[in-house]
Every structure is written in C-alpha cells, then in structure tokens.
Amino acid sequence: MASYNRVILVGNLTRDPELRYIPSGTAVTDIGLAVNDRRKNANGEWVEDTTFVDVTLWARQAEVASEYLSKGSPVLIEGRLKFDQWEQEGQKRSKLKVVGERMQMLGTRGGGGGGGGQPAPQQDSEYSQPAGPEDQYDPGPGPQESPGGSDIPF
Numbered sequence: 001m002a003s004y005n006r007v008i009l010v011g012n013l014t015r016d017p018e019l020r021y022i023p024s025g026t027a028v029t030d031i032g033l034a035v036n037d038r039r040k041n042a043n044g045e046w047v048e049d050t051t052f053v054d055v056t057l058w059a060r061q062a063e064v065a066s067e068y069l070s071k072g073s074p075v076l077i078e079g080r081l082k083f084d085q086w087e088q089e090g091q092k093r094s095k096l097k098v099v100g101e102r103m104q105m106l107g108t109r110g111g112g113g114g115g116g117g118q119p120a121p122q123q124d125s126e127y128s129q130p131a132g133p134e135d136q137y138d139p140g141p142g143p144q145e146s147p148g149g150s151d152i153p154f
Helices: 059-068
Strands: 007-013 018-021 027-040 046-058 074-088 091-105
Touching: 007 046, 018 059, 027 059, 046 059, 046 074, 059 091
Parallel strands: 046 091
Antiparallel strands: 007 027, 007 074, 018 027, 027 046, 074 091
16 A cells, blocks of 8 residues: 655744754754644634644754744745654653655745844755746736626635
C-alpha cells in the first residue's frame, strides 16, 4: 500500500525561535506556528478558527529561522508529520508535530514580517525566486459586480 506524508502550512510564529545544537553539532529549533482559518458558519457569520502547530527545523534552516524570524513573523513551512511518544511522570504522552523540510519567509524585506528589520537572505528554493520587474504581480482592476447583481458568497 502506498503512503504519502506531506504538509504545507502558512502561518505566523507564536514565539521567538530558540536555537540549540545537538551533540553532533547540528542546529535545531522548535517553532510554534498559528494557522488561521476564516469561514462562514451556517448563520452566515464569519468564524475564525486558529490551529497551533509545533514545527522542528534542522541544520541551516534552523539557523536562518533563529536569525531572521521572531514572534509574529509570517512563514511558509513544507514538511512531514511526525508522531512523538514519551513518558513523563509515569504518564504516557504523545504529540503530532511537523518536521520542516523547507521554509520560506513571507514578510516584507526590511521589516513588517518580523526579524528585527533585518533583510531576509536570498534562498534558492522553488518558493523563492528573485523578483524582477517582469515578475511583479499585477492584480488587474478591482472586484466587479457580477451581471446578476449578487456578490460571490466566498
């Protein structure tokens, strides 16, 4: 039977990253990520639901996160789910977390996205390409009303 374990999350850090090194010298940091979901309930009211996810980053990504990200920074994480089990004070504990394999900072350079106003480093990944004038996003004209006069429900 085939299996596939892939997670893509976009959210904001719930705390500052704390960098540490394991005995082999590899960098590791655990970050908390708040992922918001906004939708309409059965009564047509907007409801916001926040999911808190623990993410572990390794090696250079852990160092970059520690250097450039801070509480509130927007970030995209791609990785895999991992189920941890341990025993604490005689009780069995478990937690589902994400092992981050790719990280992309989403804030603006020089501020706005956390990181103490430091410019974000250039990264070679499928999510990070240098933006030239031809790569700028043009949303076009603003929203227009549909011919029937009703708004789109989402």
